[in-house]
Amino acid sequence: MTEFTRRNFLRTGTSIAALLPFTTACAPAQILSASTTPSDSLDGVRMAQLIAAGDISSLEFTEAAIARAERVNPQINAIATPLFDEARAQAASAPQGVFGGVPTFIKDLTQWNGAPTKYGSRTYKDFMSTRDSAFAAQWRKNGVVVLGKSTTPEAGLISSTEPVLTGATRNPWDLGRIPGGSSGGAAALTASRVVPFAQASDGGGSIRIPAACCGVFGLKPSRGALIQARPESGIDLSIKHAVTLTVRDSAALFAACEDPNGGLTPTGQILGPSTKRLKIAFAPDPINGASLDAETRDGIERTAELCRSLGHEVIDWSMPVDGNEFTENFLLLWASGAAGLVDQAKAQFPDTDITSLVEPWTLGLAAEFLARQDQFDAAQAYLTAFEPVYHSFFDDIDVILTPTVSKLPPAIGVQAPTRPFEELRKEVVDFAAFTAPMNVAGSASMSVPIQWTDAGLPVGSMFSARRGDDGVLLSLAYELEAAQPWIGRTPAMLG
Incomplete structure (x- = not known):
């Protein structure tokens, strides 16, 4: 089977696509004191410290994470491929590195040597990786113990994780709702406290x-900013990183994967506000x-007020961009990736009905690309020109604050890839209305879980900055985390 690479997949070369202090089920009780605070919780940084000091072994942490995975995954369905025996063997070998011995998951769009990489697609259900991607190789160098591959929608092409191949992944906070996409499995496993962080990627909002x-x-x-393979041509939308329970894990992973040849001034490790x-x-x-639902609007207004209370200047603003023009150009670029996947599937399985290999959503995007193909060069030119336009916004401001998505996570099925294409297109475009400009501009952007509804559902607050201002965002995230901690919140499903 032909390797599913981003260069092969996309016509343009575009890349799309602190643990809560554990109970005794997850770590020896004597390590956890009554004085434990969020900054001293068992996130990945702390776990690595304990392993290095010999207080708890990597194998103990790994067995605890496997036990938690076996307990919660039947409810959330977030593991595309378990690698538990391989993880035990790796943990027993005392892996070295910045995160030596810390258990995690790799997203099923990322190649991990010796593991299946299914890309959430029936086309690639039997594909076995024989190498690490450039980014995965850096994580391996950092010593993580990989418990498996996390679920993703087909080719990462949609904002929910409900692929036909593995079925719907569910949100730990409400099992009837989606966890988002395309790093939905990674986020669900992290929120479920199976692991302190999980590898993720973002081509249009997917982290x-x-x-x-x-x-x-x-x-x-x-x-x-980070080490990874990059396309030789086209607009490079995607970057790999992680979803984490604490800011310091994200900052430490960032520093451990920073690319000295990426064309940016090094950020280094950000340690606090x-x-x-x-x-x-x-x-x-x-x-x-698109319109916001009431709870999302309430949450983002509370975030703006929190920033004011911390002494930041918050001004009312609107992005000076024709949003519909941007969206239609971006969606055409996105659809070109779907067309590339359909072409690959047909080439690899010429005698197989394409509908048994590729989902209706992907086929719908591919059809849209073919119908609008004469507009493609103009769309690429528009999006290429958008980067300097976006960065000019920061001549007078430091950060943009928006919601991450336009509404609370919808019910399972609302964004299922089997829905009629035109209905689903509007649903996805409106839900994910905020995130794509930062991918096109290549800028730093983050979702911070500082707001929650009365019913206990998270409301993401998104802060975005210039390209290269990752340190500015991480410093702000530390401040927000300290002002309004989220680490003490756990899904009811955990008991």
Whole structure:
């Protein structure tokens, strides 16, 4: 079977697509004191410290994580491929590195040597990776113990994780709702406290959207910030990183994967908040005219007020962009990726009915690309020109504050890839109305879980900055985490 690479897949070269202090079921009780605080919780940083000191072994943490996975996965369905025996063997070998011995999951769009990489697609259900991707190789160097591959929608092409191949992944906070996508499995496993962090990627919101839906922290780093393979041509939308329970895990993973040749001034490891006060542009309304639900609007307004209370200057603002024009151009670029997948599936299985290989949503996007193909060069030119336009916004501001998504996570089935294409297209475009501009611009952006509804559902607050200002966002995230901690919140399903 032909390897499913982003260069093969996309016609343009575009890349799309602190643990709560554990109970005794997850770690020896004597390690956890009554004085434990969020900054000293068993996130990945703390777990690595305990392993390095010999207080708890990697195998103990790994067995505890496997036990938790076996308990919760029947409810959330977030594991595409378990690798438990391989993880035990790796943990027993005392892996070295910044996160030596810490258990995690790799997203099923990322190649991990010796593991299946299904890309959420029936086309690739039997594909076995024989190498690490560039980013995965860096995680392996950092010593993580991989418990398996986390679920993703087909080719990461939609904002929910309900692929035909593995079935719907469910939100730990409400099992009837979606966890977002495309890193939905990663976010669900992290929110369920199976692991302190999980590998994720973001080509149009795929770190930030599931982070918002599942109440975890999700930073989309700047283009060029972290080590990964990049396309030789086209618009490079996607970057790999993680969803995490604490800001410091995200910051430490960022520092451990930073690319010295990415064209940016190195950020290094951000260890805490900054004293600098920021000018924050508050833009709660989607640029494409979609409407916010009441709970999302209430949550983002509370976030703006929190920022004011912390001494930041918050101004009312709206992005000076024709949102519908941007959305239609972006969606055409996105659809080109779907067309590439359909072409690959047909080439690899010429005698097989394409509908048994590729989902209706992907086929609908591919059909849209073919119908609008004469507009494609103009769309690429528009999106290429958008990057300097976006960065000009920051001549007078430091950060943009918006919701991450336009409404609370919808019910399972609302974004199922089997729904009629035109209905689903509007649902997805309106739900994910905020995230794509930062991918096109290559800028830093993060979803922070500081707001919750009265019913206990997370509401993501998205902060976005210039390309290269990842450190500004991480410093702000530390401040928000300290002001309004989220680590003490756990899904009711955990008991």
